[in-house]
Amino acid sequence: MAFHNTAGSEFDQVLVQNKQYVRVLVLNRPKQLNALSDRMISRLLELFLAYEEDPNVKLILLKGNGKAFSAGGDVAAVVHDIREGNWRLGANFFEKEFILNYIMATYRKPQVSILNGIVMGGGAGASLHGRFRIVTEKTVFAMPETALGLFPDVGSSYFLSRLPGFFGEYVGLTGTRLDGPEMLACGLATHFVPSTKLSLLEEELCKANLDDLLNIDKLFDKYAEQPVLKEKSAYRKLNIIEKCFACRTVEEILSALEKENAERNDDWISAAIESMKKASPTSLKIALRSIREGRLQGVGQCLVREYRMVCHVLKGEVSRDFIEGCRAILVDKDKKPKWKPSRLDLVSDNMVNHYFSKVNDEAWMDLKLPARSNLPASAMAKL
Structure with missing residues (x-):
């Protein structure tokens, strides 16, 4: 069903369809590629x-109107607040978003996310923590935050760190785009369903016996296909990714990639090098540490730590790369950010440590996650 109502109220930005025991929630800012506004996050949390x-209600189905599931969080609004001297307003946005991510990750009922189109950043946070993640031939996934002077957040240090080998470091540091088959192969998605079959699947899901997860699984299996991974997919080169992205520092990772590239001259390796050289040096260093720490933490711990990190990014004491990245990529669109510090060797361990410390502000508090009755996260349940 197509929706064309794009008025401004929070009720219009998330459309609700009641279908027997299923609630279909539709992200409805198609002109903005369903970027998650503060209103949308508040409404989703409430629902x-x-x-x-x-x-x-036995199942929630989440999808996007138009060609995107969600291209991310509405960071332009956050940057506007920072420029006005209100970094705390931005912090409130992330606080609400991270609580939503946590609710989804620990949800007692199955969440089905239909990722038929673009899913990036905050859009990944609103879907990948759920039990079922359906991708299609139209799916495009990325965590492009290092190019914006941010870092992969929304609990991604939890789900990226649980991908095979060091594939999560590769995805998080380079911001590379994955298609549906690649998402299925690495475990970010649970099922691949051709887009032409989605309406039939949804129709049948709304009539199914939803008391048993096995019934839902069987229904998805009926429509799911095993797609072919493209020949040039980096996922076919996990051994090289392992060799390079297992390195201890960002500098060593880049050096290892350059050595491999000199020997093989593979497109995906040169693209990875180019992406990392264009990204914020500070972002790369904090992103790598974040993913590494995420391996040893639960989803709640990851979100609490990422909230500290994001507040430091918003305050801009060490680096104001987030404002500069948004200027270069989203506002002026010259794609020529001037990062400060400008090189990896200028980003010291002390500077990196600062992002992982408590925020030195009297009014600031660590992220308080709601008490949940089923703490084993449903996130990445198939990994």
């Missing part, structure tokens, strides 16, 4: 909390 307590 998820209400549905968890409602015995008439």
Whole structure:
């Protein structure tokens, strides 16, 4: 079903369809590629909390209107607040978003996310923590934050660190785009369904016996296909990714990639090198440490730590790369950010450590996650 209502209220930005025991939630800012606004996040949080307590709701299906599921969080609004001297307003946005991510990751009912199009950044946070992640031939996934002077957040240090080998470091540092088959292969997605079959799947899902997860699994298996991984996919080169991205520092990773590239001259290696050289040096260093720490932490711990990190980014004491990245990529679109510090060797360990410390501000508090009754996260349940 197509939706064309793009008015400004929070109720219009998330459309709701009641179908027996299923609630279909549609992200509805198609002109903005369903970038998550503060209103959308508030509304999703309200709906998820209400549905968890409602015995008439057995499953939530989340999808996007238009050609994107969600291209990310509405960071332009956050940057505007920082420029006005209100970094705390930006912090409030991330606080709400991270709480939504946590609710999804620990949700007692199955969440089905239909990722038929672009899914990036905050869009990944609103989907990949759920139980079922359906991709199609139209899916394009990326965590492009290092190019914006940010770092992969929304709990991605949890789900990226759990990908095979060091594939998560590769995806998080380079911001590389993955298609549906690659997402399925690495475990970010649970099923691949051709887009032409989605309406039939949804129709059948709304009529199915939803008391048993096995029934849902069987239904997805009926529509799912095993897609072919493209010949040039980096996922076919996990051995090289392992060799390079297992290195201890960003400098060593780049050096290892350059050595491999000199020997092989593979497109994906040169693209990885180019992406990392264009990204914020500070972002690369904090992103690598974040993913590494995420391997040893639960989803809640990851979100609490990422909230500290994001508040430091917003305050801009060590680096103001986030404002500069948004200027270069989203506002002026000259794609020529002037990073400060400008080189990896100028980003010291002390500077990196600062992002992982408590924020020195009297009014600031660590992220307080709501108490949950089923703490084993459903996130990445198939990994």
